[in-house]
Every structure is written in C-alpha cells, then in structure tokens.
Amino acid sequence: MTRIGIRTIANMTRIALIGAAAAMALAGCMQTPEEKAAFAARQAAPTPVVMSATKGEEPTESGLSHYKDGYPGFGAPLTAANVQMSDDEAGGVQKQLTALAAQRKAGTISEAEYQRRVAEFRKLAAEHGAExxxxxxN
Structure with a gap:
C-alpha cells in the first residue's frame, strides 16, 4: 500500500475508536424514567412539620440560651430532649436479660415462659418509643 493509503486507514481507525468511546460514555449517561424519578425523590426537600402549641398555651422555652429579642442562641451546649437512661438502669436491664438467659440454659424456666418474657421485652422495645x-x- 502507499503511504497515503496507510495514513487514511490509520486516521479512519482512530476516528472510529474515538466515536465508539464517545458512544459508550454517552450510553452510561442514559437513565430510565424510573431512575430519574428515584433521583428526583432523593433530591427533594423533606416535608416540614409545624408543631403548634398544645392546649392553647404558649410554647415553653427550650434549653437553648435566648437573646433579649427572643431568638435562640446556639453558643451554649445543648441538653437532652428527654431524661436519659442512667448507667444503673441500663445495668439493671442487662442483669434481667442475663438472668433470663441463664435460667433458660439451666432449664429452670420453661421454653413457653422464656418466649413469653422475650415477647414482653420486644413489645416494650417496640412501643416504648411511640409512647x-x-x-x-402532649
């Protein structure tokens, strides 16, 4: 082949490879309508929840520090929203569960009684947060 023919083939091959690479890159950008809807749902802002005062009373001030004009200041350390479980309470619950497991292992408690107590603890765990x-x- 001639020199010009070899260059032409090389250029055509190069253009074909660049076109194939561009087509593969663009094919990766294509999304189905379901994928687009799922992406839009993830990007949407959360729905705001507006809490009104209960029983017509003025809302009480939170544990945040407040300026004279009533706006909260976030410089003070935050406190818990509710009373937290103490180490003693956590240890007591752990001892109850450990004792229950030991009774089951030793055979001093029937399987039905063990399952009843486990169901009781699970019910407490499921309902305590909502209560x-x-x-x-309120």
Whole structure:
C-alpha cells in the first residue's frame, strides 16, 4: 500500500475508536424514567412539620440560651430532649436479660415462659418509643 493509503486507514481507525468511546460514555449517561424519578425523590426537600402549641398555651422555652429579642442562641451546649437512661438502669436491664438467659440454659424456666418474657421485652422495645413521643407531644 502507499503511504497515503496507510495514513487514511490509520486516521479512519482512530476516528472510529474515538466515536465508539464517545458512544459508550454517552450510553452510561442514559437513565430510565424510573431512575430519574428515584433521583428526583432523593433530591427533594423533606416535608416540614409545624408543631403548634398544645392546649392553647404558649410554647415553653427550650434549653437553648435566648437573646433579649427572643431568638435562640446556639453558643451554649445543648441538653437532652428527654431524661436519659442512667448507667444503673441500663445495668439493671442487662442483669434481667442475663438472668433470663441463664435460667433458660439451666432449664429452670420453661421454653413457653422464656418466649413469653422475650415477647414482653420486644413489645416494650417496640412501643416504648411511640409512647414516649406521645407523652412529649402532649
């Protein structure tokens, strides 16, 4: 082949490879309508929740420090929204669970009684958060 023919083939091959690479890159950018909707849902702002004063009373001030004009100041350290479980309470619950497991292992408690107590603890775990939130809200 001639020199010009070899250059032409090399240039055509180069252009074909660049075109194929561009097509593959653009194909990766294509999204289905479901993917676009899921992305838009993730990017949407959360729905605001407006809490009104209960029983017509003025809302109480939070644990935040407030300026003279009433706006909160965030310089002071924040406190917990509710009373937290103490180390003694946590240790007591842990001892109860450990004792229950030991009774089951030793055979001093029936399987039915063990399952009843486990269900009782699970019910407490599932409902305690909702009950506490309703107490806080009211």
């Amino acid at each position: 506490t939130l309703s107490e806080i809200a």
